[in-house]
Amino acid sequence: MSSYAIELLSAAHDRVGFASGLESVDRYFREVARGHLEKGVSITRVLVGANAGSPKPVLGFFTLSGIVVEAKPWPGAPKGLPSQAVPAVLLGRLAVAAVHHGKGFGAMLVAAACQLAHETIVRTGGIGLVVDAAHQQAASFYVGFGFKPVSPDQLRLFLPAKSLAGTAIIPRG
Numbered sequence: 001m002s003s004y005a006i007e008l009l010s011a012a013h014d015r016v017g018f019a020s021g022l023e024s025v026d027r028y029f030r031e032v033a034r035g036h037l038e039k040g041v042s043i044t045r046v047l048v049g050a051n052a053g054s055p056k057p058v059l060g061f062f063t064l065s066g067i068v069v070e071a072k073p074w075p076g077a078p079k080g081l082p083s084q085a086v087p088a089v090l091l092g093r094l095a096v097a098a099v100h101h102g103k104g105f106g107a108m109l110v111a112a113a114c115q116l117a118h119e120t121i122v123r124t125g126g127i128g129l130v131v132d133a134a135h136q137q138a139a140s141f142y143v144g145f146g147f148k149p150v151s152p153d154q155l156r157l158f159l160p161a162k163s164l165a166g167t168a169i170i171p172r173g
């Protein structure tokens, strides 16, 4: 059985060779993600084969950062939230290399993002994990993991803190 690792994005990873099929996300990964990590704007982690040679081919990635949101009316938000903005974790981007779509890697990345968001929230507070889906199909992908749309265009979705601690998801491929 293949084994995988989730690592902080670094110079050891092949950013240039990554292509998910969604150009805006790929450009962010190739050109912006490392700089944001170095500056503390956001943290990008990559999924790689456990025994990958250098530079390591990237199977997928996701990016987390802090966010403040006015979530009082959101479905699943805790009761009695203050009216002003409250802290949460943002899953800003997530993608799988196109040649590996349909193998369960996307689910694996969502599970890892949820676990990290849970660990952050139990240490520093936060009401849950917010995701900004790039398009409607991506929004349906997140709905499959229990996220609920919270914006009129349905592209911002939310998973409350109590739903974040889950079990590991094993890829199919």
Ligand SMILES: CC(C)(COP(=O)(O)OP(=O)(O)OC[C@H]1O[C@@H](n2cnc3c(N)ncnc32)[C@H](O)[C@@H]1OP(=O)(O)O)[C@@H](O)C(=O)NCCC(=O)NCCS
Pocket (backbone or CB within 6 Å): 020, 021, 022, 025, 092, 093, 094, 095, 096, 097, 100, 101, 102, 103, 104, 105, 106, 107, 108, 132, 133, 134, 135, 137, 138, 140, 141, 144
């Ligand atoms: C969306 C994406 C991350 C899915 O990754 P993946 O590795 O192919 O997904 P998985 O194989 O882990 O599938 C997990 C589940 O999601 C479902 N799913 C996969 N892609 C989906 C999509 N586009 N829409 C709805 N559901 C989807 C699968 O059917 C599967 O459900 P199941 O377990 O009930 O069979 C991948 O297609 C991708 O990187 N797309 C381009 C970039 C992008 O759109 N990113 C989202 C931007 S926020």
